[in-house]
Amino acid sequence: MRTPAKAGVAGIAAAVAALVVTAAPTASGDHQSGSSAYGASVGGSPGQPAVESDGSTTQTGGGHVPAQLGPLVAGGVMDLSAGNDRATAKVTDLTLGSEAAKLPQQLRDGIAKLTQACTVVEQAGPADQVLEPLNEALNQVPAVGAVVDIPTTAAAAEFCTGLLDADIVSLAKIGTLQTECNDQTGTVTLTDVEVLGAPQPALLGEVAPETQLLPEQLAPVARITLNHQTVDGENLTVEGLRLEVGGKLVAVLASTTCGGPVQHVTEVKGAQAPQPKPKPKPAPVPVPVQASAPVTG
Amino acid sequence: MSVAPTRRSVLGTLRGTLSPVALVALAVVLVSALTSCSASDGNKRSGGVDLATLAASTTKAKLPRAPRDTAPLQATEGDVVHPRRTLPVHAEPGRGAFAKITPTQMGDTWLPVVGRRGEWTQVLLPSRPNGSTGWLRTAQLEERRTPYLVRVHVGSRRLDLLRDGDLVGTWSVAVGAPETPTPVGRTFLLGSIVDPEQRYSPLILPLGSHSDTLDSYGGGPGTVALHGWPDASVFGRAVSHGCVRVPAEALEQLRRVPLGTLVIVDQY
Numbered sequence: 006m007r008t009p010a011k012a013g014v015a016g017i018a019a020a021v022a023a024l025v026v027t028a029a030p031t032a033s034g035d036h037q038s039g040s041s042a043y044g045a046s047v048g049g050s051p052g053q054p055a056v057e058s059d060g061s062t063t064q065t066g067g068g069h070v071p072a073q074l075g076p077l078v079a080g081g082v083m084d085l086s087a088g089n090d091r092a093t094a095k096v097t098d099l100t101l102g103s104e105a106a107k108l109p110q111q112l113r114d115g116i117a118k119l120t121q122a123c124t125v126v127e128q129a130g131p132a133d134q135v136l137e138p139l140n141e142a143l144n145q146v147p148a149v150g151a152v153v154d155i156p157t158t159a160a161a162a163e164f165c166t167g168l169l170d171a172d173i174v175s176l177a178k179i180g181t182l183q184t185e186c187n188d189q190t191g192t193v194t195l196t197d198v199e200v201l202g203a204p205q206p207a208l209l210g211e212v213a214p215e216t217q218l219l220p221e222q223l224a225p226v227a228r229i230t231l232n233h234q235t236v237d238g239e240n241l242t243v244e245g246l247r248l249e250v251g252g253k254l255v256a257v258l259a260s261t262t263c264g265g266p267v268q269h270v271t272e273v274k275g276a277q278a279p280q281p282k283p284k285p286k287p288a289p290v291p292v293p294v295q296a297s298a299p300v301t302g
Numbered sequence: 303m304s305v306a307p308t309r310r311s312v313l314g315t316l317r318g319t320l321s322p323v324a325l326v327a328l329a330v331v332l333v334s335a336l337t338s339c340s341a342s343d344g345n346k347r348s349g350g351v352d353l354a355t356l357a358a359s360t361t362k363a364k365l366p367r368a369p370r371d372t373a374p375l376q377a378t379e380g381d382v383v384h385p386r387r388t389l390p391v392h393a394e395p396g397r398g399a400f401a402k403i404t405p406t407q408m409g410d411t412w413l414p415v416v417g418r419r420g421e422w423t424q425v426l427l428p429s430r431p432n433g434s435t436g437w438l439r440t441a442q443l444e445e446r447r448t449p450y451l452v453r454v455h456v457g458s459r460r461l462d463l464l465r466d467g468d469l470v471g472t473w474s475v476a477v478g479a480p481e482t483p484t485p486v487g488r489t490f491l492l493g494s495i496v497d498p499e500q501r502y503s504p505l506i507l508p509l510g511s512h513s514d515t516l517d518s519y520g521g522g523p524g525t526v527a528l529h530g531w532p533d534a535s536v537f538g539r540a541v542s543h544g545c546v547r548v549p550a551e552a553l554e555q556l557r558r559v560p561l562g563t564l565v566i567v568d569q570y
Contacts, residue, residue, distance in 0.1 A: 235386055235444060236444065237444070249387065249388070253353060254387060284447060285381060285445045285446050285447040286446055286447070287446060287447060287448070287449070287560075288382050288412065288446035288447060288448040288560035288561070288562060288563075289410075289446070289560060290558050290560060291409065291491075291493075291494035291557070291559075291560060291561045292409065292494070293409075293494040293495060293496045293505060293557070294408065294409045294493070294494065294495055294496070295495070295496045295497075295498065296408065296493075296495050296496075296497060297497055297499060298408075298493070298495040298497040298500065298506045298508055298522070298525075298527065299519065299520035299521045299522030299525075300506060300508055300519070300520070300522060300525045300526065300527035300529070300545055301478075301482070301513050301516060301519045301520075301522075301524055301525065301526055301527070301542065301543040301544035301545045302502070302519065302520065302542060302543050302545050
């Protein structure tokens, strides 16, 4: 028996521009389960725009990426649908990293020094006059020194050419990010993905659960997870894109939940004693991972 | 369907296209985002706790401020929890955080529940000192239950595997030598690892505990583990550096035991 959805995303819709909600009856069936979807959640706040269904009708809506996402996410038109144990959230024309970003002074200084160091590289100076200033400049760009090292003059030349060709504050564009849950199945699909202007065919189509977009070295700085799935009781939540920066949840885009939202306990005067907590589901059988394990033997 | 997340990285495909310039771009944009977000609502998620300043509770960490396990030989109902994201770990419900716990370390992180108080859950931690615990907010955890319990009897050098309280297997095992004993107390299965650099066991099951006599071993932090051993003559003897060497049949049973399952080591 699945958990029916209860109405309870009140107050979200009003905050969203161009939100339209319509209702249509779902196909009849003996068992109805709720579902919900939202477009974007900033810093753990309730998602917006959002739709929710108790399973008896299909709710649809839409809107735009919230302005609070500021320099990180721009553009983006959202389409949402929630019905009988099935929900979709689609974001189109999404830009990660806006050209309009106002960079902190420290970053601006770091990039300026990087550009200056590259002018020496272009003049084909001796290796010791090229590599040291360049790597020193890299170290002055926050979080970069730990993940980027330029070991040779050839690598320096390649790096500087790339630096001049790229717009480094326009990170990625996504044609469509679509999340869907259907009963206990969740999928995330991407189309037209570009990183720094280069198409990324490896990221087209269905994306595997828990796909990490960023290099492991950047994990202390940020994690971008595609198709993040969590189970809470009878509910499956699928988040299309989940961004954590410095260990903090910054944003979730295109999230769907099937089986209804997490139930909240409400105290009712005169109510009977609370029901005993249901027994948790069985823990998963571990899947061995390949790693170095220097244990005590 | 199975919703147990299968971790996959696109790095294998992206590494070929992610140039150093791209890495710089990623870092710049993300640091920019961090700066802008932290000014507005970045602290809300962790109640003002700056997770970046906290040490991660892993097998490599030492957490002297962690409260110790007060019932080190007591079984539980088998509840285990998985942090959905990086969470602060508190010494007491509502008190300041002394560490953080990440959703993954050796695969997904699963920790045994050893206490409850209101909206808080007390778990065993995988860090030194042995018996370290911490409190997490229950609402931020995925909860499951394991039917298994592993008991290691150092004195009789036996390992018992129980399911729902029933003995499903008992084996003669090798335990720590007198100068490097297997630490007693309550710990848990932390990971399930295939280490291609090791030939003594096809599978290694690191625990949350550490040698009390070796600060490090083999380049690691002295993590105790359950694993196989190619020479059957060791079973029934106290010869290891702290790990519990088990027969192949036992290892085959143990590989199906969920992470987070309690391992209670006693002197009997």
